[in-house]
Amino acid sequence: MSFTSLGLSPALAQAASAQGYLAPTAVQLAAVPAILQGHDVLATAQTGSGKTAAYCLPLLQQWLTGSQAAPRQTHTLILLPTRELAAQVGDTLRQLAQDLPRRPKIAVVFGGVSINPQMMALRGGADIVAATPGRLLDLLAHNALRLSAVKTLVLDEADRLLDLGFADELSRVLALLPPYRQNLLFSATFPPAVRALAEQLLNQPQRIDITPSDAAAPDIRQRVIEVDAAQRTLLLRHLLHTHGWERVLVFVASRHSADRVAGKLQAAGIRAAALHGDCSQGQRGQVLADLKSGRLQVLVATDVAARGIDIARLPAVVNYDLPRSPVDYTHRIGRTGRAGASGEAISFVSADCAAHFQLIEKRQRLRLPRERIAGFEPKAAAPETAVPANDGNGGIKGKRKSKKDKLREAAAREQAERS
Incomplete structure (x- = not known):
């Protein structure tokens, strides 16, 4: 038609x-x-x-x-x-x-x-x-x-x-x-x-x-890489080197993180810049233009970039920090794989945010395999409150203590102190 x-x-x-x-x-x-x-x-x-x-x-x-x-x-x-x-x-x-x-x-x-x-x-x-x-x-x-x-x-x-x-x-x-x-x-x-x-x-x-069944679903390969929080910047540099992405959009949780991560990449000789709400409109326009033209390789951004920004042939999006909500996850990864092009969306998941990513998966009706990259294997273990990956319920349910359990523990501590 x-x-x-x-x-x-x-x-x-x-x-x-x-x-x-x-x-x-x-x-x-x-x-x-x-x-x-x-x-x-x-x-x-x-x-x-x-x-x-x-x-x-x-x-x-x-x-x-x-x-x-x-x-x-x-x-x-x-x-x-x-x-x-x-x-x-x-x-x-x-x-x-x-x-x-x-x-x-x-x-x-x-x-x-x-x-x-x-x-x-x-x-x-x-x-x-x-x-x-x-x-x-x-x-x-x-x-x-x-x-x-x-x-x-x-x-x-x-x-x-x-x-x-x-x-x-x-x-x-x-x-x-x-x-x-x-x-x-x-x-x-x-x-x-x-x-x-x-x-x-x-x-x-x-x-x-x-829905994706009504139209061609975006060709986005979603990946999850387990890594300790302290190793994320080094892993990002490793991925930039091994994949050879011409440009990549990296999402972080705060303005401070955007400046910090962009600064570390710049110190390593990578053409990077930050984009967040404290940037002037002139700065925001310039960094987007630089990314689109190839003068920048990496744009480190808060969720100000998760909606509405259209960067043609953007090969990859990296969730350096996980989004706060499953809705934001949808908008973030949607910056790649646009207009019939293919793309890759990678999420870094450390032990302390494993449960949160399970919630994102549940809401998105996803179940993504966990990857580990040689040399960047996590050392920290996931908190006990996280549900095991094979629990079969498709999501997370924290093993929170009931009010009665908390009262019993408090009574036990008081008794121990008295004795």
Whole structure:
């Protein structure tokens, strides 16, 4: 099936092909007609499945065929959780719109940079605005734009926008939007609690759930390597040398860890840099550009890089630190194996986090073999609270002491002290 058969103009169909979409992906096949027909949409599809184009293409078609009686009013608002994702969506919209007979004015706004250039860019209005919630509220407070004409609201990475970290800002934005509008929610993951919140925003939505059985599953080889925490950097250097990866994305748990690991790699002569929330927008943009161009070999990042960053032909992702949740695991490994390419996702598992990785496996319905690399075999043993790997229950259940057990132990200690 072609893009034109979905209701897109030849110019948009050609633009999609130019961006590497030779035929619609599964999520695009389902979402594009639903959006063009005016339905609300709740779409779940794996990372790298073409979700961004699945809503950008019909939004541009709607703008192209819609009334131009009120140009430069914001008809479409796209909310995103990170600066990088906002910038990427803006780039996608501009690339898809570059050969249209007339082009919409597209504004991309996010925090971490001066607000003044963004206010200047919004002079005269904008047709489509891609924004992070906090900066959008700042611009609204400065009367830099209005939302009274918004006809379509998009939440990209909707699960993140609906969680507690963004709940207050999102509520304030929603209160400023017209009550009758089209709502489009896209994400790779929708935990049950978040899905319940999403349903409250939608009016008789078209539900789209693209599972790996519905589309070609990403070709990602997932590996687990057991290693002591103190040996992880040396093991990472060993893997870089033996695999010869041109570029690799390494995930860590904190900003301090990102700087520390990147510094150790740099001291070993490896082209590495850190990416985290304390980096300025200029720094964040530069390190991503350097990784994509090959000037960097290793980007050590916190979960700020787990969503929305699209690095073509990224061969490997390494979980130096395990993610806090199974949802974050999905988003992290989804940075590789994109657009039909193959990739490798490696997780370092030390004894003290073995139980946590079993929980990730349980939630992901995985069971991955453990590997040991010669010269880096772990010396520490897993805590006794971890369930043996062959327990057969597919997950973990900590052998926690009951309240009665704790009281008995306390009584025994007291008795021993008295005697």
